Amino acid sequence: MPDTLTIIDNRTGERYEVPISYGTYPEYGASIRTSDLRQIKTSPEDFGLLGYDPAFMNTASCRSAITHIDGERGILRYRGYAIDELAERSNFLEVAYLVLYGELPDEDQLTAWVREITFHTYVHESIKKFTEGFHYDAHPMGMLVSTVAALSTFYPEARDIATPEVRQKQIVRLIAKMPTVAAFAYRHSKGLPYVYPDNELSYTGNFLSMMFRMAEPKYTPHPVLEKALDVLFILHADHEQNCSANAMRSVGSSHTDPYVSVAAAAAALYGPLHGGANEQVLRMLREIGTKERIPEFVKRAKAGEFRLMGFGHRVYKNYDPRARILKRMADDVLEVTGKSPLLELAMELERIALEDDYFVSRKLYPNVDFYSGIIYQAMGFPVDLFPVLFAIPRTAGWLAQWREMLLDPEQKIARPRQIYIGDGRRGYVPIDQRGVSD
Numbered sequence: 001m002p003d004t005l006t007i008i009d010n011r012t013g014e015r016y017e018v019p020i021s022y023g024t025y026p027e028y029g030a031s032i033r034t035s036d037l038r039q040i041k042t043s044p045e046d047f048g049l050l051g052y053d054p055a056f057m058n059t060a061s062c063r064s065a066i067t068h069i070d071g072e073r074g075i076l077r078y079r080g081y082a083i084d085e086l087a088e089r090s091n092f093l094e095v096a097y098l099v100l101y102g103e104l105p106d107e108d109q110l111t112a113w114v115r116e117i118t119f120h121t122y123v124h125e126s127i128k129k130f131t132e133g134f135h136y137d138a139h140p141m142g143m144l145v146s147t148v149a150a151l152s153t154f155y156p157e158a159r160d161i162a163t164p165e166v167r168q169k170q171i172v173r174l175i176a177k178m179p180t181v182a183a184f185a186y187r188h189s190k191g192l193p194y195v196y197p198d199n200e201l202s203y204t205g206n207f208l209s210m211m212f213r214m215a216e217p218k219y220t221p222h223p224v225l226e227k228a229l230d231v232l233f234i235l236h237a238d239h240e241q242n243c244s245a246n247a248m249r250s251v252g253s254s255h256t257d258p259y260v261s262v263a264a265a266a267a268a269l270y271g272p273l274h275g276g277a278n279e280q281v282l283r284m285l286r287e288i289g290t291k292e293r294i295p296e297f298v299k300r301a302k303a304g305e306f307r308l309m310g311f312g313h314r315v316y317k318n319y320d321p322r323a324r325i326l327k328r329m330a331d332d333v334l335e336v337t338g339k340s341p342l343l344e345l346a347m348e349l350e351r352i353a354l355e356d357d358y359f360v361s362r363k364l365y366p367n368v369d370f371y372s373g374i375i376y377q378a379m380g381f382p383v384d385l386f387p388v389l390f391a392i393p394r395t396a397g398w399l400a401q402w403r404e405m406l407l408d409p410e411q412k413i414a415r416p417r418q419i420y421i422g423d424g425r426r427g428y429v430p431i432d433q434r435g436v437s438d
């Protein structure tokens with residue numbers, strides 16, 4: 001069986017044969033190059049056939065070796081490793097290294113990597129002045145996006161994206177400084193003094209310290225919460241070509257420095273259709289209020305009045321593997337922070353929905369956002385900060401996507417085509433004749 005596709009152009013009767021190529025899994029990712037369609041013309045002057053695919057519903061923009069998702073089977077793997085195994089056995093910085101460089105670090109590599117990240121957590125003092133310029137009620141995600149972009153002005157050498165050592169330095173700086181910038185944004189919004197990084201703590205322990213430390217001389221994170229945040233960070237490290245990863249690649253393809261590219265990716269994440277759903281889950285659960293009201297609420301969702309937030313996914317048509325991990329972890333966290341009526345509501349809502357043919361037949365299962373908001377809230381994070389908590393670990397994924405894009409000889413500046421549907425050539429209309437209709 002030849003790996004080709006035969007196309008017959010019924011306009012001309014011409015026959016074309018285009019090659020089909022594959023990724024790692026033959027049943028997932030068989031593709032043709034849409035540039036092969038350009039030879040299909042009705043005349044030599046014809047531009048050639050284009051692929052039309054609004055929202056990239058069926059277009060691969062790259063070949064990538066970072067993350068594999070099989071939405072039908074509920075599989076998520078980074079560099080071939082199953083997400084649940086990584087969540088159970090690794091820590092976030094180890095996973096960030098894996099996502100970025102393709103292999104789990106050995107002991108020496110991990111020690112060096114952790115040291116590098118830990119020693120770059122401080123930000124220039126001027127960043128504090130920059131943060132202070134924001135209004136007291138500025139959204140922390142707006143602050144994060146602007147401040148990360150501003151980091152670009154502190155490191156002008158970062159524009160040299162072609163030199164591996166320079167690239168590597170910015171990768172370290174970005175992963176190291178994102179939690180600091182995020183925590184400063186939070187402390188500013190609360191009117192609290194900034195807490196400088198504590199190099200003796202882990203990545204997530206230090207973040208908790210910068211967020212929540214008050215008068216104590218040394219902040220000691222609760223090990224269960226430190227671990228829970230670490231797992232949440234692992235689960236959010238990458239998710240292949242979603243809206244923000246695509247923004248990172250697209251902006252980075254014009255060879256901008258990685259700070260402004262990460263700012264663009266974070267801006268894409270800011271939107272409620274991408275990084276904001278877990279906040280909506282909390283609002284929904286609060287609105288439901290009691291278990292008795294769930295059936296009525298589900299009925300209204302089925303009638304199309306609104307959607308059950310945290311349910312359904314464009315890619316997963318099965319239980320989101322990240323939601324499964326978080327559901328288990330929620331119990332551990334709540335044992336420390338105290339029971340949450342919202343978790344009990346969420347579990348009951350899940351039970352009722354998954355017994356209902358409406359949700360089963362449409363393959364609507366809980367997604368990562370269904371439980372993450374409940375955990376974040378129990379840990380004391382304000383709702384506004386949820387997308388920021390997403391952006392911190394996703395920075396590793398964005399940088400991995402960026403690096404892969406730069407090293408891919410096939411990639412160029414991203415420049416989609418369009419299908420023009422406006423007017424043809426028109427004669428110029430002098431101003432005194434405009435707006436006059438017969």
Ligand code: ACO
Nearest residue numbers: 273274277301307308309310311312313314362367368369
């Ligand atoms: N509640 C009720 N019905 C739903 C839901 C939901 N959450 N999600 C989808 N449906 C229904 C749709 O009404 C549609 O029904 P129909 O066939 O009778 O018209 C069917 O399921 C298919 O829905 P689509 O909109 O075609 O699915 P799509 O893949 O485009 O949407 C999305 C995926 C946006 C995630 C959707 O499921 C949704 O809006 N969910 C709620 C928001 C949410 O939780 N988003 C977080 C996603 S995870 C993340 O971004 C990190």
